[in-house]
Amino acid sequence: MSKKNKKINPAYINLALFLLILVVGLNQFFIYKINNSMNLIKTSTVKNEVTSSESVALDNGGYEKLLEYEETISLTPEQNKQIVGLDINLPCCGVQKIQAAGNCGCGHHLALHGLAKYMITNGYDRNEIQNEIDKWKTVFYPESGSGSMGGC
Numbered sequence: 847m848s849k850k851n852k853k854i855n856p857a858y859i860n861l862a863l864f865l866l867i868l869v870v871g872l873n874q875f876f877i878y879k880i881n882n883s884m885n886l887i888k889t890s891t892v893k894n895e896v897t898s899s900e901s902v903a904l905d906n907g908g909y910e911k912l913l914e915y916e917e918t919i920s921l922t923p924e925q926n927k928q929i930v931g932l933d934i935n936l937p938c939c940g941v942q943k944i945q946a947a948g949n950c951g952c953g954h955h956l957a958l959h960g961l962a963k964y965m966i967t968n969g970y971d972r973n974e975i976q977n978e979i980d981k982w983k984t985v986f987y988p989e990s991g992s993g994s995m996g997g998c
Contacts (some may be wrong), residue, residue: 849898862972879945889970900951902964903955904981904982905986905993906914907954909957911960912951912956912957912960912961912982913960914960915954915961915963915964916956916957916960916963917960917961919960919963919964921966921967923964924971925963925966925967926946926964927946928972929944929959929962929963929966929972930943930945930946931943931944932944932962932975932979933973933976933979934950934955934958934979934983935978935983936955936983936986936987937987938952938954938987939952939955941955944958944962945958953963954986954989957982958982958983960976961975961978961979961982962979965978971991
């Protein structure tokens, strides 16, 4: 039999098409899973970085939540020691660090203290808390001037 007269069995063509579709399908599935995993990693990173740990957004609703934390969360003496000294310096007053007593009573500082109280009671370390405080400070006082939430 010559090569020109040789016919390919249709079952082989169907098998090849099936395997091709299977490989493409698996490829798409794995791309989806990897992308989903990356989003989970990104979300968990954001969770630790943006106080979204419990849905505290960087907005007026989040600000109100932080004020609530300031009023409702009590710290142990050890937890209080861990947050004393965190940098809460804002251009509106001279209080630069969270103190054991005598903190500024303005809304911004109360919110930042509430944030620190919330985070220390939820297992965050000083660096994570300071990073989050720094984010909130830029919300309160963006480079262009005063923000639209809270006040001194």
